[in-house]
Amino acid sequence: xxxxxxxxxxxxxxxxxxxxxxxxxxxxxxxxxxxxxxxxxxxxxxxxxxxxxxxxxxxxxxxxxxxxxxxxxxxxxxxxxxxxxxxxxxxxxxxxxxxxxxxxxxxxxxxxxxxx
Amino acid sequence: xxxxxxxxxxxxxxxxxxxxxxxxxxxxxxxxxxxxxxxxxxxxxxxxxxxxxxxxxxxxxxxxxxxxxxxxxxxxxxxxxxxxxxxxxxxxxxxxxxxxxxxxxxxxxxxxxx
Numbered sequence: 001x002x003x004x005x006x007x008x009x010x011x012x013x014x015x016x017x018x019x020x021x022x023x024x025x026x027x028x029x030x031x032x033x034x035x036x037x038x039x040x041x042x043x044x045x046x047x048x049x050x051x052x053x054x055x056x057x058x059x060x061x062x063x064x065x066x067x068x069x070x071x072x073x074x075x076x077x078x079x080x081x082x083x084x085x086x087x088x089x090x091x092x093x094x095x096x097x098x099x100x101x102x103x104x105x106x107x108x109x110x111x112x113x114x115x116x
Numbered sequence: 117x118x119x120x121x122x123x124x125x126x127x128x129x130x131x132x133x134x135x136x137x138x139x140x141x142x143x144x145x146x147x148x149x150x151x152x153x154x155x156x157x158x159x160x161x162x163x164x165x166x167x168x169x170x171x172x173x174x175x176x177x178x179x180x181x182x183x184x185x186x187x188x189x190x191x192x193x194x195x196x197x198x199x200x201x202x203x204x205x206x207x208x209x210x211x212x213x214x215x216x217x218x219x220x221x222x223x224x225x226x227x228x229x230x
Contacts, residue, residue, distance in 0.1 A: 033216055042120075042207055042220030043161070056217050088159055096216050102149050102168070105218060107161035 002027065004093050004108030012114045013081050021076045021111045025093030031055075032074040033105060034066060037088040049074055050098060078113075086115045118143045120210050122221035129198055130229050137193040137224045139208030145169075147213040150184065150191045155205040155223070167191065198228045 005024045013019050025032050031050045035043035048056035049068035068074045072093075078085055089112075092105035119142040129135050141150065152164040165175065167184050175182045179196045195202055205225045209218040 031216055033218075035218075040222075042209075042222050043218070045217045045219070048216045050216075056215065058217070090159075090161060092161075092218075094216060099214075102211065102213060104151070104163055104166050105216065106163055107153070109158060109160040112159070 004091055004106055006089075006091050006108040006111050008111060009109065010112045010114075012116065014116050015081055015083060017081050017115075018077065018079045019081060019113060021078075021089050021091075021113075022073065023076070023091030023093075023108060024073045025091075026106060029093035029095050029106075030072050031094045031096040031103075032068055032072065033092045033094075034074070034076045035090040035092065035107075036060070037090060037110070038084075039087070043090055046076070050096065055098065081115045083115050086113060088112050118145075118148075118210050118212065118219045120208050120219055120221035122206075122208055122224050124224045125222070126225045126227070128227040128229060131200055132197050134194060134196050135198050135226065135228075137195075137206050137208075137226065139191045139193065139221060141189050141191065141208070141210045143210060143212065145212050149211045149213070151209040151211065151218065152182065152191075152193050153207045153209065155207060157204075161207065164193075195226075200228045200230055202226060203228045 033048040034046040037043040045058040047066045063079045088110045090110045094103040094105045096103040153161040205223045208221045
């Protein structure tokens with residue numbers, strides 16, 4: 001079975017531009033989360049979506065937004081890119097259903113974004 | 117607030133040595149989950165283990181073992197007879213019940229030398 005997939009694998013942008021990252025969850029998983037991992041640090045939570053609704057948001061500016069589609073895939077958008085947005089962006093999916101026992105998150109290979 | 121501390125930034129050992137990666141967590145919640153993930157150079161986080169706060173039983177999986185102690189808020193990971201393929205960055209993470217939000221430690225870079 002296919003795992004979590006993300007595209008593109010690498011991306012180079014300049015300051016002020018906008019970027020869209022894509023994620024397809026494991027088949028059957030309806031929950032998708034996004035994390036940012038700056039070099040040398042642990043991943044930081046950005047968003048969680050379930051059934052197209054935002055269920056959680058981390059401490060990130062409004063330049064970051066996301067959405068989930070009916071097929072449970074997701075996009076992360078970042079506007080007005082800053083140098084500090086350079087990072088590995090990880091997507092995770094799980095079989096989590098709100099109000100039920102916790103499910104493990106499984107991660108994709110990530111998108112490496114470099115902002116020049 | 118929740119916090120995970122991995123005090124060991126880097127560890128380097130010779131192949132076949134045993135190595136323990138430390139993880140200390142902070143939370144006031146009584147129901148939570150602890151995880152270990154492995155991140156090879158490719159970047160993908162590979163799930164290794166999950167424990168819930170009510171299960172303090174230690175676990176062994178092949179050369180890997182985990183020691184969960186609520187009394188010291190620790191969830192340490194030991195690799196026995198390490199191999200070069202174990203070289204990676206290892207992350208400990210905490211998640212509260214009902215929140216699909218992992219709080220990660222800073223990671224420990226483990227290098228196994230032949």
